[in-house]
Structures are given as C-alpha cells and as structure tokens.
Amino acid sequence: MTAEDARREFLSETRFGTENTYDPVLLQFLKLSSESFAGFRDDPGKELTTGKLRLALDALSQIPLIDTEATNAVGVELGERALNEVLGQNKTWLYRALESITQETTLQKITLRLLQAQLPLYAQILQGPLEYGRDIVVVLEEGGNRILRMYQLKCGDISTTVWRTVKSQMEEMFQVPLSEFQFTGSVQARQRFLLANGHAGQYVEPAMDGWFKEQKEDHQRDLKFIHLDAIVTWILEYRLINEFKAALAEQGIKIVY
Structure with missing residues (x-):
C-alpha cells in the first residue's frame, strides 16, 4: 500500500x-x-x-x-x-545476492528460510549420507492435500560434470523411501526439484531436458528445474523480499544495490 x-x-x-x-x-x-x-x-x-x-x-x-x-x-x-x-524499482540486487552464494550449505539455509515463510507443516535440511539426494524436505498443505516437496540444491551453473552427479542424486530420491514420521499425516503428492542459483550450461541442457521429459512421460514423476531467474520470480511473486533480506543477513551476506 x-x-x-x-x-x-x-x-x-x-x-x-x-x-x-x-x-x-x-x-x-x-x-x-x-x-x-x-x-x-x-x-x-x-x-x-x-x-x-x-x-x-x-x-x-x-x-x-x-x-x-x-x-x-x-x-x-x-x-x-x-x-x-x-x-525506480531496483530488482537486479536479487540476482547479485543469489549469484554471490557459492557454498551449498549457505544456499540451503537461505532456501529453507524462504520455504519456512510459507508456513509449511514441516521443513528441514537433511545432511549426511542418509539424505539420498534430498537436501531440503518440505510438507505443505494446498487445497486440503499434503504435498511433499524434495529439493536438491546446487550452486552456480550446471555443467556436464555436475549434471552426472546431480542426476545420480536425483535418482536416489525415487529409489529410497522417505519416512513420514514427522509429516503429521500421510502425503497425497510428491514433487521433486533441482534448484540452482545459476542456469543449465548450453552443452548439458539437451541431456537435462531429455532426462526430465523421460521421468515425466515414462515414469509419471513430478520433476522441475528451478534456475536463477525462477528463484527471483518466486521471491517477488510470493512477496518474500523481507524474508530474503533477513536470511542474507543471517548468513552474513551484504546486499549490493
């Protein structure tokens, strides 16, 4: 207002x-x-x-x-x-702030804060050998249904080398079941995301595109790639700028306007 x-x-x-x-x-x-x-x-x-x-x-x-x-x-x-x-409304600082994050643990903590701003039923960073490709797990209630969202996070652009590792980690999301002990009830839908504060490199993009389509068409798996621009859109559309600023400050990241 x-x-x-x-x-x-x-x-x-x-x-x-x-x-x-x-x-x-x-x-x-x-x-x-x-x-x-x-x-x-x-x-x-x-x-x-x-x-x-x-x-x-x-x-x-x-x-x-x-x-x-x-x-x-x-x-x-x-x-x-x-x-x-x-x-005028300066929004490019959002890009600079996100691009400055080079540690995956920092990106995880900031992303968790943004997800917590949407008041989930459950949200947690999973670390260690038992994460099975799931860096962050969130349960939200939408339209009376509980939705489980699992995020794999990477810093920077996705190269061919990085994609080979990410692909293996993403596949573990499907292969290893996740306990619903902390979900306060069973979930009705499962969504999986690859989130990066960069983009898919031009050489690896065809391989990623093909794999994502295969998962959706052949296995009916709900998968999405969230790149840098999509993160900025998410912050703006859900009005999470204050939460984002607070999360950056929490991690000692100075905003450059």
Missing part, C-alpha cells in the same frame, strides 16, 4: 468513526509522506529541498504510543521507498 492509499483509507474510516485525539497528527504524517513520494517521483531535485519526509517523521513522533525506535524504523523504510521512487 502506498502512502496515498493509506491516507485515503484513513479518511474513509475516520469519516464514519469516532475521531481520536491523534487522528489529525496521523493524517498529517500520511499527507506529508504521500506528497513527498509524489515529489521524489516527479521532481526529485526539488523534493530534496522541501524536507517533507523529515516533517512527516516529526509528526509521527508526536504520537505517544509510537516510540523513538519505531519512528526510526519507519524512517529507514520511508528512506528506502523514496530512493526507489528516484531510481
């Missing part, structure tokens, strides 16, 4: 409700924020001289229920949004 949307909704609600002592102050905050964002979008050079964003925060600080820490947090968010208005 934009500042202008919030202002309109606030006016709509207060028109039919009981006015609070601090409603005019809150309205002033929303009004100044909305005007400031419009200014940064239309004429950023001029808007920098008005100080409306600072005045909006000063108005917010007058409300006793909102402490200094909360006001500062809002200030950081408003500053980032104002910068986005000036520069």
Whole structure:
C-alpha cells in the first residue's frame, strides 16, 4: 500500500468513526509522506529541498504510543521507498545476492528460510549420507492435500560434470523411501526439484531436458528445474523480499544495490 492509499483509507474510516485525539497528527504524517513520494517521483531535485519526509517523521513522533525506535524504523523504510521512487524499482540486487552464494550449505539455509515463510507443516535440511539426494524436505498443505516437496540444491551453473552427479542424486530420491514420521499425516503428492542459483550450461541442457521429459512421460514423476531467474520470480511473486533480506543477513551476506 502506498502512502496515498493509506491516507485515503484513513479518511474513509475516520469519516464514519469516532475521531481520536491523534487522528489529525496521523493524517498529517500520511499527507506529508504521500506528497513527498509524489515529489521524489516527479521532481526529485526539488523534493530534496522541501524536507517533507523529515516533517512527516516529526509528526509521527508526536504520537505517544509510537516510540523513538519505531519512528526510526519507519524512517529507514520511508528512506528506502523514496530512493526507489528516484531510481525506480531496483530488482537486479536479487540476482547479485543469489549469484554471490557459492557454498551449498549457505544456499540451503537461505532456501529453507524462504520455504519456512510459507508456513509449511514441516521443513528441514537433511545432511549426511542418509539424505539420498534430498537436501531440503518440505510438507505443505494446498487445497486440503499434503504435498511433499524434495529439493536438491546446487550452486552456480550446471555443467556436464555436475549434471552426472546431480542426476545420480536425483535418482536416489525415487529409489529410497522417505519416512513420514514427522509429516503429521500421510502425503497425497510428491514433487521433486533441482534448484540452482545459476542456469543449465548450453552443452548439458539437451541431456537435462531429455532426462526430465523421460521421468515425466515414462515414469509419471513430478520433476522441475528451478534456475536463477525462477528463484527471483518466486521471491517477488510470493512477496518474500523481507524474508530474503533477513536470511542474507543471517548468513552474513551484504546486499549490493
């Protein structure tokens, strides 16, 4: 929701409700924020001289229920949004952040956090000789059905050499049963994914394409390849940017905008 949307909704609600002592102050905050964002979008050079964003925060600080820490947090968010208005929505940092991950264990931990943001019934990283190609296992409930999703993760582009190893690991997913002890009930569907923060190399792509088609057509196995661009789309479509930022910070990865 934009500042202008919030202002309109606030006016709509207060028109039919009981006015609070601090409603005019809150309205002033929303009004100044909305005007400031419009200014940064239309004429950023001029808007920098008005100080409306600072005045909006000063108005917010007058409300006793909102402490200094909360006001500062809002200030950081408003500053980032104002910068986005000036520069446009910068999404290439998502690619840079993902491409900077070179350790599979780090990629696993970040992917787990993104999956946990969807509130699964169960989500765990499996490590060691008993993982059988399953780096992460997740159980979700969709449409009343429990779906088991198993992920094999790789860093960087998939080369012919890497694919030989990955193919063997993926096949182990089918060959070795997975205990349902922690699933809080049986699953109705099983899906398997190969996730990489890169792409399939041009020389190995035909082999991968053929193998994935064979699994689907001959064995009716649900398999998908999630490459770098698909990960970015997933983060944006499911609104996981905040979770992604938190996961990067947890792993000590600095975002470069």
